[in-house]
Amino acid sequence: MAVLTTRSGGAFDRTPFEALVKRRLFYTPSFEIYRTASGFVGDTKGLFDYGPPGCALQANIVDTWRKHFVLEENMLEVDCTVLTPEEVFKTSGHVDKFSDWMCKDSKNGDYLRADHLIENVLEARLKGDKAARGVSTEEDKEKDNDPANAKKKKRAVKDVKVVKLDDDVAREYEEILARIDNYDGTELGQLIKKHDIRNPDGNNEVLPPVPFNLMFKTSIGPSSGSIGYLRPETAQGQFVNFKKLLEFNQGTMPFASASIGKSYRNEISPRTGLLRVREFLMAEVEHFVDPEGGKKHVRFDEVENMEVLLLDRHTQLAGNTETKVMTIGDAVKSKVIDNETLGYFVGRIHMFLEKIGVDMKKLRFRQHMANEMAHYAADCWDAELLTSYGWIECVGCADRSAYDLSVHSKRTGEALVVREAREHPLKIEEWQVDIDKKKLGPKFRKGAKAVEEAIEAVTQQQRETFHEILKKDGVITIDVPGLPEGKADLDKSLIDIVRRTRVENTRDYTPNVIEPSFGIGRILYCLLEHTYWHRPGDVARGVLSIPPLVAPTKVLLVPLSRSPEFKPYVKKLSSRLRTLGISHNVDDSSASIGKRYSRNDELGTPFGITVDFDTVKDETITLRERDTTKQVRASVDDVLGAVVNLVNGTEIWADVVKRLPEFVGQSEDE
């Protein structure tokens, strides 16, 4: 892997980054005061709370998502319950199949996720091998130059056993890692045996992998017999409401529903912060499309020429991870991406991630391998973002085919189909059976219904044969399992079989579903990593270059000092910003102006307005931009006008600097 750099070109270092995120309360482990309490029994891993800036950032990402997907395409947004009766997930297949493979430590009873165990151990061995060969990556070299890393490096080397591997073994490890998501439980068990993989924590052997269902189970209502689960995805709520949504949409196809809400997965052993959590916010679209005609999309031309970085399943199965740049148009044409609608949403996802400030050099789309795909999917592409933990799946874009609607329809007996008027009525030549029910009833009495059903069940081919026999012999014999004698003789007075033309004016079909599914928390984490850097030479002065569109707070409003003459100006500006709908923080604490700016650089606040002595003289104020720390000075109206433009995205800072006078004044040093 190439070195992970920040936007300033330096190496990304997770330690000061995590310290910043914690210090500014973007998020925090839930129930932290309990984790260290004496006698506390409980599992709080994989649970995180968002503090004020994290909460605002999350709300802004969700708001952008809603505008970009729901409003842009008039999707039908729904809000369905998390609590779901067992039967629904039995039908969808989640009760049987929504599991991860889990190994138990044979001695200390630890539970480990099998694929992660193998990954961790093999990656550690490969690292040890590199160390033994004296090969260091670009990343290692970069860090070597940073004295702050010396201690950490020493510790890291201690964790890794420096052992040289055979060339063949090293290659085998690399190939296993490229394919790691494609192994089933048996195969994972074999790999563990073959490569003597043990729990790194204590070096004990582990028991063979067993499936562990990831859904949280509970009981609904006062009787213990009603089992329920917390949904692991928002999709099923949308599927079971399909009929009502289609009706709400006045029967028109294609259409999409969308949902933003919490989902739950009982992860076996969550360790990587916000990236693997047990409770998380999802935003999902279910786009319903006619499976006939190649799943075209009417707006496909808007994404056709967009270039994306793809890692297809064939490449991965061959044991490597090389990506290629393709236009979405070419990818669909060459069937790398299965169809236009899937391709359209890959493009829309790409645009969304760019809009909120993801580093586009750190985005790829990876196709699922056959065994990796969820039990319902026909094709699936993940948008993966590169972080210090490697490539992280943040958005899934799956073609779920007609799977979900079909299984729910079958289980409930409710027709989850679209009835469409045929432009050209369909004419079907077929053998039809005419029964004289007035005679059939008296003849078979109680058995009449069984006879009738048996006749109706006869295939077209058999009907033709019966037609011939009836013409020749005047009577046919038909199997009727419902009668004591098991069959019935029917003569011409009772039955006739004739060839006729039937005209079908409508067509019923089960729509296929294309599902873009977003993990908001993962996206938020990656965005924080991607926008983090520090002022050159000063790791203590971190910055989050979050775009104004999603920044938690848009403006920091500060008086130069606590001098009382500034107060009325700050109050008036605050009220004007509120009227303009621009979120802002007032910081009138006694800290130096530099410290207050720094604090807000860490909060990702893009703009700063300062009230100083000149404000009192001539009613001008200064406007500071976070990334450049450059300032301009102008009248209140001009500055607020610029802020509105900057926040709405109708102007960029480079333009503002050109048209408003630069200000070089207050020092940012403390």
Place this chain on the structure above:
Amino acid sequence: MAVLTTRSGGAFDRTPFEALVKRRLFYTPSFEIYRTASGFVGDTKGLFDYGPPGCALQANIVDTWRKHFVLEENMLEVDCTVLTPEEVFKTSGHVDKFSDWMCKDSKNGDYLRADHLIENVLEARLKGDKAARGVSTEEDKEKDNDPANAKKKKRAVKDVKVVKLDDDVAREYEEILARIDNYDGTELGQLIKKHDIRNPDGNNEVLPPVPFNLMFKTSIGPSSGSIGYLRPETAQGQFVNFKKLLEFNQGTMPFASASIGKSYRNEISPRTGLLRVREFLMAEVEHFVDPEGGKKHVRFDEVENMEVLLLDRHTQLAGNTETKVMTIGDAVKSKVIDNETLGYFVGRIHMFLEKIGVDMKKLRFRQHMANEMAHYAADCWDAELLTSYGWIECVGCADRSAYDLSVHSKRTGEALVVREAREHPLKIEEWQVDIDKKKLGPKFRKGAKAVEEAIEAVTQQQRETFHEILKKDGVITIDVPGLPEGKADLDKSLIDIVRRTRVENTRDYTPNVIEPSFGIGRILYCLLEHTYWHRPGDVARGVLSIPPLVAPTKVLLVPLSRSPEFKPYVKKLSSRLRTLGISHNVDDSSASIGKRYSRNDELGTPFGITVDFDTVKDETITLRERDTTKQVRASVDDVLGAVVNLVNGTEIWADVVKRLPEFVGQSEDE
């Protein structure tokens, strides 16, 4: 109870109202296709999904809430997990006390909530009594005049046993009902026995009430030993993060945190639609305030003169439900409402409900009685809204005192306090113990620590006594449970006890919490009831007069017909509305214009823009207002300008009608 009227003055009828809500998919029972599926086992009661208009209405209510509370007062919004380890709810008291009283039907095994059972049975008996006496309420009379109600009335009378009660018995029933929320399990059991209350469904006797805990239980992580619950309120997540929030707020008091999220209560037998559900959206504020100085609020003057309708606890305990109008200032002054901060939030709640369109004649604040109050509360006022189900608690406003922070602090050992610099340092005269540790150590060796702890634990009074003894005898004997001999002799060379003045420059205190807590789903339901009416004489033409601020969609955009010449105008207008950030629906279906207006009246869309033949001629469009059905006609710019003002609330329809020319054109009849 007085007759429940709609805004047009007619009687509110729940049947066409519910049909409208269902038809327009505001909300719908969850998993409905499963409820009727053959062989389905599961409990889906109390679970509802929001369809597109309900989802948008909910989002707009939440958005208004966030602006009205969070942004207005710079509250610290957090998003905490629903999953909570058992220990947290053991500490908060929910594991022991968060229960309802439940009776089991002795024969058919039904579970019934005890207080609701008594209410239902006694109310039915009182109805039967009225019928027997030939007394009909205003409401009954009103309904009698409506032929649509004839059939329903007949059915209702059939359900009620027409039996005249003794005057005393009737009065007793009324008193029980006024106090119903104040009985504990034993008392409920006695009432059931005394009044021979049985399950109305089958008339079986019921077993004595037992407590049923309302929290959903689950297991977190792969080991079954880690019990967790779904939170029944968002509050605890805010309390356990108190220390971090205070720090984020740079130590400044008072401050508030806020949270918007789902909570869960495993209701015993939910029956009343959206009003009693098992999964619901809450919005809660935890306002932390210094308990000293009477819990004043700096903005109290803003609500002081506001008049509110109050039903205090004394009135209820006296067995009646008369309300009185008071200003909040008077209520606080006379201690009807305990303190300024509580009063301030009663006022803010009042303003919020008015803003979103609640009928203010149908709002009262009811105080909790002692037994009714949650285990943590010191005083509590509910904002109740009047509906066809009676008065419904929609917002609670509780003074939780220092309860929560104290119990969490005690359990975890984490100091959840505010440290405040004292303006005037506090001087405390006290007995201090000086120990010569250099001598104590060698003398008691392993026991030295126990001796030291025993000395430190001595009270001020004892210290004075010891001081005297030491002066007199030169040695004291102190109990030390940690020593084998259980005590220790300490002479003057080891210890001295002297009177000194200690100066405290800081003060530590546990803040009290004032908690306004909103059930968004209940508010949404009441708002729908309050804004529902139908065009005079035509129950089929329902209207929801939801204010523009929270209406699901602000504008309906329709071409007069499907004539292709209208298309480019509709497209352009749609794009301009999107740029203006005004949510709108285009309906270019073939239905008549009257039908399309009607559909949107039912969706609560306040404004309609029509493109017609004059638009093609002179680029003017019409603007229709939902409640009056009046229209104006003007240029595109003038109409869009008016729409922006109307939606932002800077102009009302009456003003628009005055300045733009009226239009009398397209008929609304079909």
